[in-house]
Amino acid sequence: MARSCFCSAFILAALLPILAIVAGNLAVEAREARSTLQRRNGDRSGASADAPARLQFKGRRPGEFKILQVADMHYADGRSTGCLDVFPNQTASCSDLNTTAFIHRVIRDEHPDLVVFTGDNIYGFDATDAAKSLDMAFGPAVTLKLPWAAVLGNHDQESTLSREGVMRHIVGMPYTLSRLNPDNTDIDGFGNYNLEVFGAEGSSLANKSVLNLYFLDSGDYSTVPSIPGYGWIKASQQLWFKQTSSRLQKEYMSKPNGQKEAAPGLAYFHIPLPEYSSFDPSNFTGVKRDPISSASINSGFFTTMVDARDVKAVFTGHDHLNDFCGNLTAIHLCYAGGFGYHAYGLAGWSRRARVVSAYLEKNTANGEWGGVRSIKTWKRLDDQYLSTIDSQVLWSKGTNGRRRRSRH
Ligand SMILES: *[C@@H]1O[C@H](CO)[C@@H](O)[C@H](O)[C@H]1NC(C)=O
Ligand SMILES: *[C@@H]1O[C@H](CO)[C@@H](O)[C@H](O)[C@H]1NC(C)=O
Ligand SMILES: *[C@@H]1O[C@H](CO)[C@@H](O)[C@H](O)[C@H]1NC(C)=O
Numbered sequence: 368m369a370r371s372c373f374c375s376a377f378i379l380a381a382l383l384p385i386l387a388i389v390a391g392n393l394a395v396e397a398r399e400a401r402s403t404l405q406r407r408n409g410d411r412s413g414a415s416a417d418a419p420a421r422l423q424f425k426g427r428r429p430g431e432f433k434i435l436q437v438a439d440m441h442y443a444d445g446r447s448t449g450c451l452d453v454f455p456n457q458t459a460s461c462s463d464l465n466t467t468a469f470i471h472r473v474i475r476d477e478h479p480d481l482v483v484f485t486g487d488n489i490y491g492f493d494a495t496d497a498a499k500s501l502d503m504a505f506g507p508a509v510t511l512k513l514p515w516a517a518v519l520g521n522h523d524q525e526s527t528l529s530r531e532g533v534m535r536h537i538v539g540m541p542y543t544l545s546r547l548n549p550d551n552t553d554i555d556g557f558g559n560y561n562l563e564v565f566g567a568e569g570s571s572l573a574n575k576s577v578l579n580l581y582f583l584d585s586g587d588y589s590t591v592p593s594i595p596g597y598g599w600i601k602a603s604q605q606l607w608f609k610q611t612s613s614r615l616q617k618e619y620m621s622k623p624n625g626q627k628e629a630a631p632g633l634a635y636f637h638i639p640l641p642e643y644s645s646f647d648p649s650n651f652t653g654v655k656r657d658p659i660s661s662a663s664i665n666s667g668f669f670t671t672m673v674d675a676r677d678v679k680a681v682f683t684g685h686d687h688l689n690d691f692c693g694n695l696t697a698i699h700l701c702y703a704g705g706f707g708y709h710a711y712g713l714a715g716w717s718r719r720a721r722v723v724s725a726y727l728e729k730n731t732a733n734g735e736w737g738g739v740r741s742i743k744t745w746k747r748l749d750d751q752y753l754s755t756i757d758s759q760v761l762w763s764k765g766t767n768g769r770r771r772r773s774r775h
């Protein structure tokens with residue numbers, strides 16, 4: 368969301384001398400990330416060479432797949448970029464490096480299998496060099512060799528790279544599973560792609576996607592003069608989503624090991640859908656301290672997802688002071704809450720991240736892992752305790768919210 372920060376230049380001028388002496392090994396990380404990138408220069412068409420070939424339920428928690436969502440980092444120049452909306456007694460010691468430190472902190476505690484960055488990754492107006500800011504912003508995932516995926520917000524293109532340029536840079540970074548767009552498809556935006564998460568290693572679903580992740584570019588601003596405000600998910604993107612969802616469902620339900628029901632899906636993008644306005648505190652978990660800043664028209668993506676039937680939850684950012692999840696006709700609409708310290712926020716209201724975990728069912732007869740049984744979410748706060756709040760179930764198998772066909 369575009370809350371202005373006229374104050375940032377002043378903060379910067381006042382803090383430069385202090386911040387300059389706050390040495391950071393984080394800057395070293397960003398340099399390492401850049402040099403890896405340079406080595407890989409020229410290999411930007413396909414998947415990142417360092418990224419895993421595929422996502423799968425495996426490792427230390429074979430029955431669980433955990434996704435960390437980082438929304439609205441608003442990264443700029445690193446240690447010389449001050450923080451917004453912290454207490455006066457915190458400004459001197461606060462910079463973009465606090466955003467970096469928070470990512471490290473939450474990853475160290477949660478050990479996610481995938482990190483998803485949902486846009487406004489950089490705050491373009493204050494970023495001197497977009498490529499450097501992107502390298503610094505995603506640096507922790509690269510340093511920790513964690514698979515990661517990103518989509519664009521409405522601020523990512525405001526520096527030295529266009530939206531296409533930003534997405535191309537992201538796709539070329541180490542350990543990312545991000546893609547520019549589907550091959551051979553005319554589609555609006557940059558960064559529309561899907562990721563499949565395969566069943567447990569060694570199980571009969573090891574070669575089937577048991578959890579489907581959809582990433583979309585929700586645009587920046589309307590280009591239609593008569594329609595003011597933010598961008599929206601276009602018909603071309605919805606067509607791609609429908610085709611992809613239907614192909615994945617067909618694959619999951621066909622032989623070998625054909626399943627009875629579609630695998631659950633999760634969708635990630637930046638700008639909330641108009642349907643995020645359907646709730647009040649009586650029927651959401653979390654808080655709403657910002658207006659819902661969706662596009663001023665409804666392009667129908669919610670309905671498209673209802674029709675497709677596999678998506679169980681949607682995760683956006685954009686409105687930093689909203690962090691709620693509400694259930695609308697069996698699709699949960701969730702915010703992550705603002706993560707970055709150079710993003711607007713509220714002093715005394717901790718920056719935060721959303722975690723989502725999917726759990727597999729286990730066949731009681733043979734002990735083998737099956738498809739996804741349930742999906743849960745919670746948030747982690749960047750406070751003294753890295754507090755966990757607002758745990759809730761988003762979906763469990765057998766509760767698809769399907770309505771009976773009307774007989775009239
Ligand atoms: C900083 O300021 C806030 C708000 O005035 C206050 O609650 C907090 O105790 C202060 N922290 C320190 C370390 O002085
Ligand atoms: C930012 O990081 C510095 C250095 O670790 C720390 O002293 C400071 O408390 C952090 N500020 C906030 C607002 O978390
Ligand atoms: C999955 O594919 C691999 C490689 O093609 C094969 O070795 C394995 O048997 C397959 N597993 C199942 C359960 O289909």
Ligand SMILES: *[C@@H]1O[C@H](CO)[C@@H](O)[C@H](O)[C@H]1NC(C)=O
Binds near residue numbers: 647693694695696
């Ligand atoms: C939430 O509750 C309000 C009334 O308190 C109601 O108007 C609204 O339709 C409810 N939303 C959902 C999605 O149930």
Ligand SMILES: *[C@@H]1O[C@H](CO)[C@@H](O)[C@H](O)[C@H]1NC(C)=O
Binds near residue numbers: 698760767
């Ligand atoms: C979400 O709402 C649908 C009905 O609209 C209901 O069937 C489903 O159980 C709800 N899901 C959760 C997790 O509460």
